[in-house]
Amino acid sequence: MNYFNYVDNKLWCEEVPVAEVAKAVGTPLYLYSHRTLKRHFEVFDSAFENIPHIVCFSAKANSNAAILKIFINEGSGMDIVSGGELYRVLEAGADPGKIVYSGVGKREEEIRYALESDILMFNIESPQELEVINACAGKMDRTARISLRVNPDVNPMTHPHISTGMKENKFGIDIEKSLDEYRHAAKLDHIDIVGVDCHIGSQITELSPFIEALDRLKELIFSLRNEGIGIRYLDLGGGLGITYDNETPPHPQDYAKAIMDRVRDIDCTFIFEPGRVIVGNAGILVSRVLYTKAGADKRFVIVDAGMNDLIRPSLYNSYHNIQPVELKEREDILSDVVGPICESGDYLARGRVIPELERGELVAVMSAGAYGFPMSSNYNSRPRVPEVLVRDGKFYVIRSGETRADLTRGESIPDFLQ
Ligand SMILES: *Cc1c(COP(=O)(O)O)cnc(C)c1O
Numbered sequence: 001m002n003y004f005n006y007v008d009n010k011l012w013c014e015e016v017p018v019a020e021v022a023k024a025v026g027t028p029l030y031l032y033s034h035r036t037l038k039r040h041f042e043v044f045d046s047a048f049e050n051i052p053h054i055v056c057f058s059a060k061a062n063s064n065a066a067i068l069k070i071f072i073n074e075g076s077g078m079d080i081v082s083g084g085e086l087y088r089v090l091e092a093g094a095d096p097g098k099i100v101y102s103g104v105g106k107r108e109e110e111i112r113y114a115l116e117s118d119i120l121m122f123n124i125e126s127p128q129e130l131e132v133i134n135a136c137a138g139k140m141d142r143t144a145r146i147s148l149r150v151n152p153d154v155n156p157m158t159h160p161h162i163s164t165g166m167k168e169n170k171f172g173i174d175i176e177k178s179l180d181e182y183r184h185a186a187k188l189d190h191i192d193i194v195g196v197d198c199h200i201g202s203q204i205t206e207l208s209p210f211i212e213a214l215d216r217l218k219e220l221i222f223s224l225r226n227e228g229i230g231i232r233y234l235d236l237g238g239g240l241g242i243t244y245d246n247e248t249p250p251h252p253q254d255y256a257k258a259i260m261d262r263v264r265d266i267d268c269t270f271i272f273e274p275g276r277v278i279v280g281n282a283g284i285l286v287s288r289v290l291y292t293k294a295g296a297d298k299r300f301v302i303v304d305a306g307m308n309d310l311i312r313p314s315l316y317n318s319y320h321n322i323q324p325v326e327l328k329e330r331e332d333i334l335s336d337v338v339g340p341i342c343e344s345g346d347y348l349a350r351g352r353v354i355p356e357l358e359r360g361e362l363v364a365v366m367s368a369g370a371y372g373f374p375m376s377s378n379y380n381s382r383p384r385v386p387e388v389l390v391r392d393g394k395f396y397v398i399r400s401g402e403t404r405a406d407l408t409r410g411e412s413i414p415d416f417l418q
Contacts, residue, residue, distance in 0.1 A: 001339070002036040002281045004366070009327040015393035018286055018325050022362050024081050024399060028305035031375050032398075035390035036282035037067060037369075041074050041184055044274055047256035051263065051269040052370050054099050054120075058151055058238050059085045059277025061370040062283070068092040068396035071278070077120070079238070079273035082249065083110035086117060096120070100235060102149060102199065104129075104170055111136045112355050120144040123197040123235065125172055130185055130265040137190035138313065146185065147195035150178045152216040156201030156209040165200025165213060168254050179223055186229055192227055193273070195213055197219055199237025202276060205249040207258045210236070211288055221266060234263070235271035241318060242280040242369045243275055245319040252277065276370040283369025285310050287348075289357050290340070298334045301357045306339025307346040308379040310365060310372050314345045322349050325362035337363070341380050373399075 003014045007280050011018045013033050016173035045055045056077035060067060063085060068078070069092050078089040099119040104126065106114075111133055114122065124146050126281055137144040151172035153164050164171040173181055185191050192381025200213050214236060221231050236259065241249035250258070252274075263270070280314065287305035294300075312318040322337050333356045337349040349363055356362060376384050389393050 001039065003033045004036075004284060006259070007328060011325045013284075013390040013395075016365060016395050018284075018364060019362055021388055021390070022288070022325070022393050024284050024395075025388055026401065027286055028303075028309050028385045029286050029401070030283055030368065030385060030387040031286055032067065032283040032369060032387065032394075034070065034389055037076065037279065039073050040278045040282060041076065044272070044278060045074065045076075045250045047146060048260070048270065048272070049262055051270055052274065053267075055279060056098060056271055056273050058273045058275030059089055060374060062279040062372070063088050063374050064398055065092045066389055068094065069281065072088050077271075079275075082115050083107070086114055086119070088108070089276075100147075100197075100273070102197070102273075102410070106138050108131075108132060108136055112140065115140055115142050115144060119145075121147055121194055121233065121275075121398045123147050123149040125149050127173070127181060127184075130181070130188070130191070134188040134190045136229065137219065140277070143190050143192045145192045145194045147193075147197040148173050149197045150175045150217065150220065152198055152200065152213045154200050154209050154213045154309045156204045156205060158239075158241070158364055161316055162202040163200075164202070165198060165209075170190050175220065178220060178341055178406045180183060180226055180233045182229055193266075195232070195233030196224070196231055197235035197237065197271075199273060200239060203237050203241040204239045205241040205247045207250050207255065209241070209261070210255065211262065213256060214259060216345050218262070218266060221268075232268050233271055234266065234268050235273065236276050238273040238277075240277040241273055242367065244276055244280075244322070249277075278370075280370035281367050283367075285365040285368040285372060287363050287365060289359055289361050289363060289364065291359055292357065295336070298336055298351065300358075301335050301337045301363075303337060303348065303363060305348065305365065305385070306341040306378045306380070306382065307343065308341060308382050308385070309339070309375075309385055310348065310368055311375050313348050313350075314343075314370060315375075317401045320348060320368060321366040322352065322354055323366060324355055324357060325364055327355075332356070341382075346389065374399060378402075378407060383407060
């Protein structure tokens with residue numbers, strides 16, 4: 001459920017016409033609905049109200065400070081994957097005691113920063129990382145709280161690029177080897193084992209992979225407890241999918257129920273790391289049609305947003321609905337909606353039957369709130385676009401668009417070239 005709706009054939013975000021924002025701010029722009037963001041968080045969080053839990057929003061899905069702050073105000077913790085994200089979430093006011101840190105390539109400097117910040121725990125992804133964290137903590141005279149991120153070898157039945165919990169993926173520690181690794185961790189002086197973690201993938205639209213992973217983790221927890229290794233947190237990661245086209249992912253309440261039915265015999269605090277399910281359908285990318293032209297067997301609609309602004313279609317061949325901001329009587333026509341970037345892979349939709357769009361009109365690229373702006377780049381020297389948040393009848397620029405001067409910031413020409 002979201003608050004992007006047509007009223008009198010015009011697309012609105014809450015009580016603001018999308019065209020009004022585009023006129024004031026210029027295109028392209030990312031537009032988010034505060035009411036949708038808040039609602040999605042509340043629905044997810046309250047689904048688990050009967051068990052001790054922390055929702056740690058996955059900051060990489062959308063790391064704008066204002067958006068993080070909405071969730072922080074709702075009591076959210078944060079799932080981070082870099083020192084940069086730790087900086088962002090702390091700046092936004094996140095409680096360090098609710099921050100979990102995942103990622104296969106944590107640098108020592110990042111580890112020290114996280115130890116200094118006293119985050120809740122590191123989700124460790126390799127035996128070497130465990131040693132490095134132990135050593136860093138020792139030098140700082142601290143103890144690192146950790147979980148091992150185990151790879152349960154479950155097929156999440158999603159796009160291969162966003163599958164993370166299968167044997168061939170780089171993430172986590174093979175579940176078969178994890179018991180030994182925990183035994184080893186238990187002997188380290190500066191390590192405090194507090195949990196077990198997994199994250200099996202993203203845009204998962206079935207319950208069964210989550211359940212399979214949970215069952216494997218439960219077995220591990222019982223084995224650990226038998227050996228006197230106490231587990232206080234069970235982190236089940238994120239990954240719940242959303243509807244982009246005609247997918248029918250489980251509702252967060254069904255997801256929660258399936259999990260809660262299976263964890264009555266485990267006494268711990270549960271951690272969830274949702275990203276996409278919270279922000280995906282709470283944001284759109286608004287773009288203007290620059291040109292249209294007839295191809296050999298389809299029409300090209302050239303818009304002012306490209307793969308540098310929203311890379312998901314190019315990267316994962318993912319589907320985003322493309323809708324005119326103003327509806328009117330017209331034919332549907334087979335089209336490619338493409339950007340201005342000099343790459344054939346630069347498209348937002350390919351071979352799609354959509355209304356016959358005209359030069360100058362606005363289009364909305366739907367479901368762009370997750371992995372949209374954070375994955376954007378300056379490729380082709382295009383300034384990154386503004387982000388705008390609507391709340392009720394008002395809108396707020398929460399990140400201004402970059403200027404041309406931003407494009408060369410930090411570059412310098414050495415003397416010998418002058
Ligand atoms: C990306 C990521 C998430 C969030 O995934 P979604 O599919 O957006 O819910 C959660 N945990 C980890 C470790 C991640 O890398």
